[in-house]
Amino acid sequence: MEAKKLVLVFLSLALVLGLCQSFEYHDKELETEEGLWGMYERWRSHHTVSTSLEDKHKRFNVFKANVEHVHRTNKLDKPYKLKLNKFAHMTNYEFRSLYAGSKVNHHRRFRGEKTGNSTFMYENVHRVPLSVDWRKKGAVTPVKDQGQCGSCWAFSTVVAVEGINYLKTNKLVSLSEQELIDCDTEQNQGCSGGLMDSAFAFIKTKGGLTTEAKYPYRAEDGNCDVSLASAPAVSIDGHEDVPANDENALMKAVANQPISVAIDAGGYDFQFYSEGVFNGDCGTDLDHGVAVVGYGTTLDGTKYWTVKNSWGAEWGERGYIRMKRGISASEGLCGIAMEASYPIKSSSSNPSGYMSALKDEL
Secondary structure, three states: OHHHHHHHHHHHHHHHHHHHOOOOOOHHHHOOHHHHHHHHHHHHHHOOOOOOHHHHHHHHHHHHHHHHHHHHHHOOOOOEEEOOOOOOOOOHHHHHHHHOOOOHHHHHHHHOOOOOEOOOOOOOOOOOOOOEEOOOOOOOOOOOEOOOOOOHHHHHHHHHHHHHHHHHHOOOOOEOHHHHHHHOOOOOOHHHOOOHHHHHHHHHHHOOEOEOOOOOOOOOOOOOOHHHHOOOOEOOOEEEEOOOOOHHHHHHHHOOOOEEEEEOOOOHHHHOEEEEEEOOOOOOOOOEEEEEEEEEEOOOOOEEEEEEOOEOOOOOEOOEEEEEOOOOOOOOHHHOOOOOEEEEOOOOOOOOOHHHHHHHHO
16 A cells, blocks of 8 residues: 555656656757657647647747747857747747736826835835845745736736735735736726736725635636635735836845836747846836746856746746846836835734635645
8 A cells, every 4th residue: 555655656746747847859850840840749749739730730830930049049148048838839929919918018107196105115224135035935825827818917916915924924825816807907907917006905905815725716807706705814004116217126125025026028038938047138018017036146146036927837947037137227127127016014914814714725
């Protein structure tokens, strides 16, 4: 019996390791059409992609162009590498439409006055650690996957709320993005995009957010389920905005808690990012919400932000990207310092649903 249990454990570990492995290819496969087709078939099997025969051939042409870009870029002397991830059958336009289409800039323009406190509580912080990693401190839940839904704003919000709740209670509770998508609809627009500031305001006004376990993610717009949302587990007292276009101010904030930020994530290299410190081409057309959960410096002196994404653990460095910090442009790489904000929680108190949430987590 014990032997069978051990076999099952080893099989489970093998499965997990297999899922974590990235898709690899050999240079020889690039030399012929036959080799490229074989690579495409292996990639489809690796990512369990199923399409009609007609679409399969169309997607092969897109795949070939992406293979060429990834291969050519990786031959250059860049501090980051690319890989053929689950987006390898998409054009960059399709990728941006589906995964970097939160329209943060649009919502930002039409929001009017900022909803956060006019103060910045970390203004007078003068000394910060050389590096911070809130994952190692236990304040960050595992990487999640938004799927083909422009709900990154909800994921970014939730990372920051989960983080401040951990810092005040020493308990990490996974919270519900779907509740924000379904219920926070006065200014935000579910899978059609939204803004983290507005989501923080909603959470404060409603009295908290319920857990992922109670209100699970569906990657689609839905009607607000009041029965599920009526038991908030974690509350906040408000939120503040980090002074815009100031990486030093952002660093002060990140030194104290995980921070919600918006970036321009629609670049070709961003689509296929695999590892290293990203310093690729990108603008400031904010189209994606993520969260900064740390910062540091590499052995060669390159400064970076540690950013949690919501495209699943297979993308990037197990779902994260390190983005170059301290560039000459005041808005930061990809606009990372333009629209940063964070929740405020002054005590360890939470709504009545909190104890039930802890049982769910266990």
